[in-house]
Amino acid sequence: MKAFMNHHEHAHEAASAGKFRSHSSSTLMLVSLAHGINHAQAGLKPLVFPLVLRELNFGYSELGIMLGVASAVGGSLQLAAGALGRILPRHHILGLGNASVGICFILLGLAQSYFQFFFWTVMSRVGGAAQHPVGSSLLSHHFQKKRLGVALATHFTAGNVGTAIIPLCAAIMIGLWGWRVTTILFALPAILVGMGMCIWLKDPAAAKPAEARQPTSFWEDSGQAIGNRNLRWILIAAVVAAGGSGHGIIASFLPLYLTHSLGMTVPAVGLIFTLMSVGSIVGPMLGGKLADRYHPQRILVISYSLSAVTALILPWLGTNFAGVAIAAFTLGVTAFGTNPILQTLVAQTSSDRIRDTGFAWFYTATFLAGAIWSPGVGYLSEWLGLKAAFGAMAASFVLAIACVALGRLREVAIDHGHGAAAHSHH
Numbered sequence: 001m002k003a004f005m006n007h008h009e010h011a012h013e014a015a016s017a018g019k020f021r022s023h024s025s026s027t028l029m030l031v032s033l034a035h036g037i038n039h040a041q042a043g044l045k046p047l048v049f050p051l052v053l054r055e056l057n058f059g060y061s062e063l064g065i066m067l068g069v070a071s072a073v074g075g076s077l078q079l080a081a082g083a084l085g086r087i088l089p090r091h092h093i094l095g096l097g098n099a100s101v102g103i104c105f106i107l108l109g110l111a112q113s114y115f116q117f118f119f120w121t122v123m124s125r126v127g128g129a130a131q132h133p134v135g136s137s138l139l140s141h142h143f144q145k146k147r148l149g150v151a152l153a154t155h156f157t158a159g160n161v162g163t164a165i166i167p168l169c170a171a172i173m174i175g176l177w178g179w180r181v182t183t184i185l186f187a188l189p190a191i192l193v194g195m196g197m198c199i200w201l202k203d204p205a206a207a208k209p210a211e212a213r214q215p216t217s218f219w220e221d222s223g224q225a226i227g228n229r230n231l232r233w234i235l236i237a238a239v240v241a242a243g244g245s246g247h248g249i250i251a252s253f254l255p256l257y258l259t260h261s262l263g264m265t266v267p268a269v270g271l272i273f274t275l276m277s278v279g280s281i282v283g284p285m286l287g288g289k290l291a292d293r294y295h296p297q298r299i300l301v302i303s304y305s306l307s308a309v310t311a312l313i314l315p316w317l318g319t320n321f322a323g324v325a326i327a328a329f330t331l332g333v334t335a336f337g338t339n340p341i342l343q344t345l346v347a348q349t350s351s352d353r354i355r356d357t358g359f360a361w362f363y364t365a366t367f368l369a370g371a372i373w374s375p376g377v378g379y380l381s382e383w384l385g386l387k388a389a390f391g392a393m394a395a396s397f398v399l400a401i402a403c404v405a406l407g408r409l410r411e412v413a414i415d416h417g418h419g420a421a422a423h424s425h426h
Contacts, residue, residue, distance in 0.1 A: 023202050024142040027091075028151050030201060031135045032158035034098045034193045038131050039162030041105060041124070044170045044186055051179045058114040066118045070125045075367035077129035082137075082360020083218040084130070086353075090138040091201035093130050099194030100127035105187035109180045133359040140347035140355060141204045148347055149296065153288025153340035157281055160336065164277045221357040230349040231358055233407025235365050238342050240403060241304065242369035243396025244311060245335045249370070249377055250276070253389040254328060261386045262319050272321075272328045279332020287337030291344045300341045301404055307334040308397035315387040335397075 049063060084093055104124035111117040135155055143151040173182040225231055243249060255273055258264045264272075290299045310330045317323040343362070350358035373396070381389045 027142050027201050028139060028154060030193060030197050031094065031139060032155045034094065034190070034197065035131055035135060035155055036158040036162035037098070037189050037193060038101070038128055039159040040166040040170075041101065041186055041190065043163050043166040044183065045121075047167065047170050047174060048179045048183060051174070052117060055179075056111070056114050056117055062114060062118075066121055069118075070122045071371070073122050074125035074129050075364065075371070077126060078133050078364040078367060079360045081130035082133045082356045085134045085137055085356035085360075086218065086221065089203040090134050090141075090356075091197050091203050093134050094138065095194045095197030095199075095201070097127045097130040097134075097194070098197065099191045102187040102190030102192075102194060105190065106184050109183035109187070132363045133356065136343055136347075136363075137356045137359045138201075138203060140343075140359075141352070147292060149288035149291030149340060149344045150285070151288075152343040152347070153284045153291075156288075156340045156343070157284045160277070160280045160284065164281065218357065221354045222361065225350065225354045225358045225361055228349060228354075228358075230407060231346065233403055234342060234345050234349065235362060237300075237400045237403035237407070238362060239365050239369040241338065241396055241400035242366055243373040243377065244307060244393030245338050245396075249373060249389075249393065250331060250335060253377065253381065253386065254331075256381075257315075257386040257389065258324070262324075264319070264321075268321065272325050275325050276328040276332040279329040280336035283333035283335070283337030284340045286333065288340040288344070291341045296341050296344045296348070297404055300338060300345070301401055303334045303338045303341065304397045304401045304404075307331060307338075308394045308401070310334065311390045311394040311397065315390050335393075 053059065053063065081093065081097075101124050104120045104127060107120045108117060108124070111120060136152060139151045139155055140148060170182060170186075173185065177185075226235075251273075254276065255269050258269045258272060259266075287299065287303060310327050314324065314327040314331070317327060343359075346358050346362050347355060373392075377389050377392045380392055
């Protein structure tokens with residue numbers, strides 16, 4: 001009888017584990033799909049702007065103001081999204097957020113004035129603010145240590161895929177149906193995926209006893225997150241590396257350098273840029289897999305080192321097309337591959353209670369860092385020439401390596417979600 005009971009318990013546990021794995025897989029699929037749609041919608045906007053300016057009769061300065069306000073709102077709300085994730089089920093926050101972005105895109109397609117277009121553009125960033133911090137946090141609770149790097153890399157890479165493949169598709173759709181119909185069509189997948197998240201997904205943290213989920217003050221948790229020595233050094237490393245590891249810097253300055261400094265043709269620049277974009281899809285997945293197999297902080301140092309060397313070498317290759325193409329692809333792999341490794345470290349050095357807060361601060365810090373680095377590299381390029389941009393990228397990677405070394409991240413004590421904050425053994 002006892003043997004039968006044990007067998008029954010084991011069978012029940014196996015069934016529960018299988019069901020949880022199924023939930024984890026569907027969570028990864030839907031959260032990553034939502035991220036891809038999120039980036040696809042962002043990729044549509046630059047193609048729509050020239051037509052909207054003409055039809056709604058506003059200029060570059062009004063466009064700049066709108067983009068600046070939208071960026072500031074989206075970046076600052078990363079913290080608010082992290083705070084909500086501690087109180088409400090994460091899948092509901094993500095689902096309602098994505099559905100609201102879709103509704104905003106329908107209203108963008110119907111806009112009849114600059115003010116309406118401005119308002120719904122900003123509101124779309126409000127709904128999308130939860131995707132990065134809450135999506136990453138939800139995945140970290142589903143996957144814990146096993147396959148965590150791959151899960152976070154899949155989520156990150158889905159966004160890059162959306163950025164890479166959408167411009168051509170969107171251009172064809174705008175040519176066929178105009179910007180209004182195309183914008184509305186781009187809204188529908190976000191609404192459907194958002195509804196799917198609310199209905200089918202589960203938040204593992206919601207299954208805990210009520211007293212374990214009782215939230216403390218967001219600022220109290222923020223103090224605990226920033227007070228976590230390992231997490232603090234990860235944030236600093238991410239901030240200084242933003243000078244070379246973000247789309248904003250590399251994607252902006254590489255085409256300028258190839259065109260203005262090297263005098264390459266548009267097709268040649270397009271091919272090299274495409275190779276870098278392919279690298280930005282391969283890199284995160286490779287980084288995530290390696291972070292699961294080896295010490296994430298060692299993989300991070302290797303990635304930053306390769307990025308720094310490549311950024312320094314690239315300007316010295318001159319007009320050697322093959323050399324520049326290989327360097328651009330390598331930068332795409334190494335520089336973009338660091339983000340899921342950093343996210344893995346954030347998850348591994350944060351307790352369950354402060355993980356949402358840790359991710360919220362991570363994304364807020366990197367968004368703000370990118371906003372500071374971009375004009376800095378721009379002024380440097382204006383003053384010293386475009387080659388200096390690659391020097392700045394290399395310097396940012398070297399500084400990030402110094403942060404990892406100073407933080408002694410190799411001594412991180414991995415927290416497997418038992419509630420205790422990670423710490424170093426000194």
